[in-house]
Amino acid sequence: MNGIAGTDKSKGAVSIVDVSPRDGLQNEKVPVSTHDKLRLINDLIALGARRIEAVSFVNPKKVPQMADADAVMAGVPRDADASYIGLVLNTRGAYRAVDAGVDEINYVLPVTDAFAAANQNTTVAAALDALEEVAGIAAAAAIPVSVTAAVAFGCPYQGDVSGEQALSVVRSALQRAQLAEVALADTIGCAVPWQVKEVFAALAAETDVPLRAHLHETRHTALANTYAAMAAGVRIFDSAVGGLGGCPFAPGAAGNVSTEDLAWMLERAGFSTSIDPRAATELGRWICAKVETAPRSGLAGAGVFPKAA
Numbered sequence: 001m002n003g004i005a006g007t008d009k010s011k012g013a014v015s016i017v018d019v020s021p022r023d024g025l026q027n028e029k030v031p032v033s034t035h036d037k038l039r040l041i042n043d044l045i046a047l048g049a050r051r052i053e054a055v056s057f058v059n060p061k062k063v064p065q066m067a068d069a070d071a072v073m074a075g076v077p078r079d080a081d082a083s084y085i086g087l088v089l090n091t092r093g094a095y096r097a098v099d100a101g102v103d104e105i106n107y108v109l110p111v112t113d114a115f116a117a118a119n120q121n122t123t124v125a126a127a128l129d130a131l132e133e134v135a136g137i138a139a140a141a142a143i144p145v146s147v148t149a150a151v152a153f154g155c156p157y158q159g160d161v162s163g164e165q166a167l168s169v170v171r172s173a174l175q176r177a178q179l180a181e182v183a184l185a186d187t188i189g190c191a192v193p194w195q196v197k198e199v200f201a202a203l204a205a206e207t208d209v210p211l212r213a214h215l216h217e218t219r220h221t222a223l224a225n226t227y228a229a230m231a232a233g234v235r236i237f238d239s240a241v242g243g244l245g246g247c248p249f250a251p252g253a254a255g256n257v258s259t260e261d262l263a264w265m266l267e268r269a270g271f272s273t274s275i276d277p278r279a280a281t282e283l284g285r286w287i288c289a290k291v292e293t294a295p296r297s298g299l300a301g302a303g304v305f306p307k308a309a
Helices: 020-024 034-046 069-075 091-100 113-120 124-140 163-176 193-204 222-231 259-268 277-290 298-302
Strands: 015-018 051-057 083-088 104-110 145-150 181-186 211-215 236-239
Touching (some): 020 034, 020 051, 034 277, 091 104, 091 124, 104 113, 104 163, 113 124, 124 145, 124 163, 163 181, 163 193, 211 222, 259 277, 259 298
Parallel strands (some): 015 051, 015 236, 104 145, 211 236
């Protein structure tokens, strides 16, 4: 049974995009085999995940955990009711994603030049130019493309990022490409709820493109920021089982909001998700053991409430 027994699902559905195989693993030092990545993906599908960021097509010398992206995509189950997302940073990655057969392309668009230089060896202006090319590559293959605006609330190199700075970059992206979705990313987990609500509400007032929140738990504000984003109308959220995750070029990033905590909170509040929090907790324990770290979720420590299934 998915969800928490006895909760009223009258408030509508919230979509959870599980990014465990990509963002969850990319910064871990202990290598994860292709076989175990495919087990992770299959188990995510079994516990209810329907959109999965499976891989990223990046330089394997810089992000060794993603070196087997093509092999992972070759092994994912194609008869499951699941959409596989490939993250890209440039046109080379986009071509690889198309060849690998992803269902969605997610393009990372930094909102500061400092992070653009560290993460992608580029500038914001050049990244916007590349977005147009990536969108063209995706369109030619009939693959939807989304944008994740990185460091939208704060940058490890620049410091504070104003809402207007983030919105300006996203506006340019919306003008230059046909996007299926836009995410604002709290890449280093520095955002606070009032800030999240203000920026998402401002963006929602300007576009009908669906909005997604990518929230990190570095300073333990991710669930509060989820509530704030929902107050601004957001109904799509990224997460990772066990609370794994972090960007190699975002010092101090301590992991994504956990899939199990996010699904449990939403279900308890009366929203429906497709995710089984109990199964997500156990999967989080398994993959965390593989990378030799402890699960970071509240449910891994305290368990689901109420206890009865």
